[in-house]
Amino acid sequence: MSTWLRLLNSWKLQTRFTLLNHINCIRYSSRISDELLDKARSIVGDNNFTISEAARLLHGRDESYHVPLPPDLILFPTSTKQVSEIAKLCTIHKIPMIPFGTGTGLEGGVGATRGGVTLNMTRMDQILEVSTDDLFATVRPGVTRSRLNNHIRDTGMWFPIDPGADASLCGMVVTSASGTNAVRYGTMKENVINMEVVLANGDVINTSGTDCRAKKSSAGYNLTGLFVGCEGTLGIMTAATLRLYGIPESVSSAVCSFPSVYDAISTATMVIQAGIPVARLEFLDDVMMSACNKYSGLSYDETASLFLEFHGSSNSVEEQAELAKEIAKDNNSGEFQWTTDPEERSRLWKARHDALYASKALLPGCEVYITDVCVPMSNLPDVIVKSKQAISESGCIAPIVGHVGDGNFHCCFLLKPGDNEELKKVREIAMWMGRLAISARGTCTGEHGVGRGKIQLVQEQYGEDGISLMRNIKFALDPDNIMNPGKVITL
Structure with missing residues (x-):
């Protein structure tokens, strides 16, 4: 043509x-x-x-x-x-x-x-700057996680925060997303250096100061922290400067099964306490393991299991894997299978990232109601066991997967389309789980955000004084309540 x-x-x-x-x-x-x-x-x-x-x-x-x-x-x-x-x-x-x-x-x-x-915001999709010396990238809101990593791959750097979906980076910032690598590299909250934000009245600010790229600052209020996780209720992000990391020399991945949730989570806790710099530490319950085996063609034991990943030099990742293996053995684990083979590792983590699709395949044609909570690791086994018990008593199907290295887990409730009674029951369980997490010194959401689904739980978590302060901040920046109203808090 x-x-x-x-x-x-x-x-x-x-x-x-x-x-x-x-x-x-x-x-x-x-x-x-x-x-x-x-x-x-x-x-x-x-x-x-x-x-x-x-x-x-x-x-x-x-x-x-x-x-x-x-x-x-x-x-x-x-x-x-x-x-x-x-x-x-x-x-x-x-x-x-x-x-x-x-x-x-x-x-x-x-x-x-x-x-x-x-x-x-997807048509604002420029990667504005990448610095190999200072390890940062500045992106517009339409740039996704995979696009940035593809762009910088040849530089030896990567951006490790991985929520599973190929989300836009600025969307990840405003929901304070994290994902499987957060146990080593932190959440978005720890990886944002600066943000360009448009306020309700049209003013444009830089949250760390114009063109600031310093890795830390004690100058003034932490405006960056204020806008991370605000879900568009305080302003609209038009650029973000993010931390980058060197691609590790070597990577090893492992999987092991356990006879109980307590054994699996005890292993995760001890791995962290031992100072092993694990990069990923994921928990999958028996229902989720069954779903992943069927969906991804795996043959792992269908019991409570851990997926682990280690980053470092060739010698260090082998040492980390062997230490974790000993800890797992002390907690009654089955075979501890680990590998540095890229194909085997990709297969393992693809199965983990496909967990949502694997869950949906358990009940073809279903709708999915996903919720997450986060608690201190010492309380995690009790919270997971109690959640599984509540799910079992309800008759619902809800595989559980979690970033247990930082105490965060997710329930994927599978619903028959149009079944309002079942939806009501699932909502009640999800609210109960949020309250259980709060009572266990945790939070009603570790990384999904509040949106319009967890406003009531946020009010219970912070109490009237905390919510009142949030309302005052919201009113100061958005007096007409036109920035994504009806999310995070009620006015």
Whole structure:
């Protein structure tokens, strides 16, 4: 096909897209005035603007069980200036703004509870800077975890925070995500150096100071920490500077099974206490192991199990694996299988990352309700055992998997579509688990965030004084409550 013909076809598609949007504008009735629609379109352009029903439904939901809540309008900004102009426009008209990344959240954080404007940030997808000397990368919100790692692979560096889904990095920041590598490399909270944020009134700030790339600072309030995990309720992130790490010289992975949850978690606890710098330390219960075996073609024992990974030099990863093996043996483990073979390691961790799909395959056609909690490791065995008992008594199917190296675990409840009684029962168990975690000196969510699913639990965890302070912060930065309203806290 000639260049001119390609350009002609491209022009036809763009013209059709613009025309369809124009027709939709005529037919569409919403809480947004025609004046605001025209001004919004003038900011981002016709090709970065839509109010189609299909797009709105898509942007009103994430990967959670929550009922979709579509926005009235979707904009695709391509610069910080455009985001700022949109924020100023929405402030004038008191219209809610909801940031959207890849839609992989698990607590309904992108639903438009009061309608309004969704800002799809995926077209701001530049990797702005990578420093091999200072070990950082600055990215726009549309850059995903895998894209950054592919971009920097040849430099000998990587970004290790891995929540499983190929989420946008800035989406990971605003939910304070973590994942399988957090036990060694920390969560997003520990790996954000600076952020560019657009506030509700359109002001643009840098949370650590303009162009600051220092690894630590004691200057002023910790604004970076304030915006990490805010889920878009305080501002819209337009860039993030993240820590990078050297790719380890050698990696070994291991799997071992145990006769009980207590034996498995005791092993995990002792591995951490022994100072073994384990990079990944994952727990899978008997139900999850059965699901993974069936889905990924494995043949591991279908009992409580640990998946481990060690990073370092060739000698050190062997030493770490042997030490962990001895600890596991003292806790009645079965065979401790470990390897440095890349194919074997990839197969093991692919099975772990496919755990959600493996769970869903246990009940074909099911819907999934996922919840997570996090507790101190000393309380983890009791909390997991009590949770499994509650699940068993309810008659539900809910495989459990966890990042037990930092006390975090997840339940994947499998629901028959349209069964409201079962959904009600599962919600009650999930709330009970959150309260159990809080009573065990833990938190109602370790990495999924609050969204609109855990607002009540957050209120119980922090108490009225803590929530009152959060409300004051929210009101100071967003007096009209237009930044992703209905999430994290109630006003």
